[in-house]
Amino acid sequence: MSVTPVTSVPRTARTSPALLEVSADNxxxxxxxxxxxxxxxxxxxxxxxxxxxxxxxxxxxxxxxxxxxxxxxxxxxxxxxxxxxxxxxxxxxxxxxxxxxSFFAYQSNQQSIRFVGLYNYIKVLTNDIAAPDNWNALINTAMFVVLTVSTQMIVGFLLAMLFAKQFPLRKYLLILVLTPMMLSVVASGVFFTYYYDPTFGILSYVMNSITDGQFILMDSKAGAVAGIVFADAWMWSPFVMLLVLAGLVSVPKYLYEAAAIDRVSAWRRFWSITFPYIRGLLMLALLFRTIEAFKLADLVILLTKGGNDTMTISYHLIRIANEQNKTSEGAAISYVMLFMVIVLTNLYLYLAKRRNREA
Amino acid sequence: MTATTKIKGVMAAAGFAASLMVGGATISYADEVTLTMAVPDWPPTRIMKKFFDEQYKPKSGNTVKLDVDFIPWPDFYTRVNASLTSGEQKYNFIVSDSQWLGAFVEGGYFRKINDLLDADPEFKKTFMEIHPNPLNAYATYPHKSENYYGFPQFPDVLVNFARKDIICHEEEQKNFQAKYNKKLPCTGEELDAMTWDDFRNVGEFFRRKKGEMLAGKPAEDDFYGIAFQAGKAYDFSSMQINGFIWQMGGNIWDETQAPSGQAEGVVNSPEAVKALETYLSLIEYMPPVAKTGTMDIFKEDELFREGKVAMAVNWIGLGEASLDPKTSKVSDKLVFGMMPGTKGPDGKMVRWSNIGGQPFVLTTWTTDAQIKEAVEFVKWWLSSDIQHQFAAAGGQSAVKSVYSDPKYVTYRPWNRAWAPSLDWQKDVWHVPQFFELLTQQQDQFDLAITGKQDAKTTLDNIAKFQQNLLTEVGLIQ
Structure with missing residues (x-):
């Protein structure tokens, strides 16, 4: 008995309608x-x-x-x-x-709107009344990005190295270390407000007992910045730790065993075995935290209200757009910020790719 | 079915229908009207809501519900501003800071109330009985015009809170007399007579370290003589600094003089600079948090209630917690006086101060039925009986017949300072650019309070900014 082979019947491709043909799929x-x-x-x-x-x-x-x-x-x-x-x-x-x-003159509490072209961008970047505050807030933001991210990367990395090892109570300490990341920023901010308070706070209490003077952390720019950076690092170092820890536990044990047989130094072991496994995750943590740090506003609002010259661009933007209702000017500042974040992110991705190619 | 039964059935049905119709008419007559109100969350508004729930009986026979959204003070402006500008039209009534009038009237959110006053002469009579200073501050836009927008909800002034267990202590009195050759103020009347120099002396005199003798006992903690608001947030330094400037012969930009009134040369006049220098010179005698720029009215209140300060200038609105033993360590040790003043060239005391408190305003989308009930509610609120009850519960009244009543001063210990203070109240700008002016000024004052720039530079920067902004919007020509 002969079997007739089953062949697939080609579907007739539906042609696209002509430009002016009235059709639901045109x-x-x-x-x-x-x-x-x-x-x-x-x-x-x-x-x-x-x-x-x-x-x-x-x-x-x-x-x-x-x-x-x-x-x-x-x-x-x-x-x-x-x-x-x-x-x-x-x-x-x-x-x-x-x-x-951002190309209009519009305030959310007024009914009128008028096209002004690039006026808002020129104003936020060059006007001698408005621009200095914007630039100052941008410089402060850059300072916070560098300080908070580097602190979090270092502390998070060291915590991950610590928790990659097994020791008694590790599981419970790990939960404790992760707790700050799970708290709301408002709760943490209020906690640190009291922690730093020169009358009721424990920090001043301890320092006053040691120095027999009056310790006020937040009465200078350096102190206020340190206070904000510490609070931010306290909250977000565990996030870096989690990512790095994920990399550390994925390193195959036999590599360390082989290195031990070869009597490889601890530094060499870290650099040649451990680091390649965590490098990608470290870069990811760096990217996430840099973007977040660029948007820093909540802790500043809670701890200093932008006082002591700690105003960041995000908090400045909130005041311009939400409190002063200058919607268009706020939109222009937002786009300047967005442009900077895009440039930074692409720079980061370019460097990461180049490093990968070299590796 | 017999004919009789049919007739009975028809009659019963007709009777039932009639009862439904009558019942229906009654239901439609007794409408339910809800007034949605945004208020700051603090005792004066809590008391108002309590009174409404317990006592208010609408004359219309309608069921009137007051749906109050209590918003914490630090978020109050942001939340109200967001609600209004988003167009959600949620609130019929808003407890508004007086300075917001310009921005929200021009935005088309706050309803003018002249027609409501004109339509009810009795109501207008009560309204015009409000002291002119709070009336102008809370109700008029443009400022001091006859365009009315608000009704007083809670009028407020700054007064001097003091610890009599400290300042009346015999040994402290003797030592103060010996050091300053002046009596340490102890009674309410003596507090009334205080100048800022006297206030400074109290600050300097009562600065004690933990363990040093204070009123016959070793101090349990570091202790400070004085406190007033010196915070960067909202208006928590401007409200105090304005009083210094007005008392010492300076001025802020005067909106009633627009467009000829200038900012430069006025805001940074030598008198204003001297006033700001005086204000700044007192900060060193205050609890150390003042140097961080976060001494807002709530922190100041907390420090006073915790017994860390001998004297504090603060709003009456926060006073109730000081008297409550559950929230105050000094509840039974208090005496109150007027805010310190400045001796003028003629030797008389000048007491200008920035008014506090808030009006409530109606929004433009409030329906006729709601407006009718809202007016009835405000009339009830401003009635003599309710105003007396409010004052007795810790509130204040700006209605002359109420605060002039001899009973009034017996309600709360600070009430003795209330009526005399009312004559010395002024208000800050009501123009739409209020928040822009305020935030820039607060930023500059913060730089001065935290020691980053001097008074002259601070006021020069403020004057330049105001001149530029107000010229741009046509309020200065």
């Missing part, structure tokens, strides 16, 4: 209509109406993409659509919206 036409209608709406109608028209056009274009993907069986694309939609609504749209606002 995404090119949807974009064209969306852009034209949005432009006309923005030009001719009040902002309260044109906002919804632009929103409707965006929804129409999105719907055309979805129908197009469905008809042409781009199921992969369809599956990621909800995630992309959420990303767009929660992230990309606000970013674009605030970018737009």
């Amino acid at each position: 995404w090119r036409l949807a974009i064209l209509v969306g852009v034209v209608v949005s432009a006309l709406g923005v030009a001719a109608l009040p902002a309260s109406v044109s906002f919804w028209i632009v929103g409707a056009m965006a929804a129409m274009v999105a719907a055309a993409f979805v129908v197009n993907a469905y008809r042409r069986r781009y199921y992969g694309g369809l599956l990621v659509t909800p995630a992309i939609a959420v990303l767009f609504v929660m992230n990309i749209f606000p970013l674009l919206w605030s970018l737009g606002l």
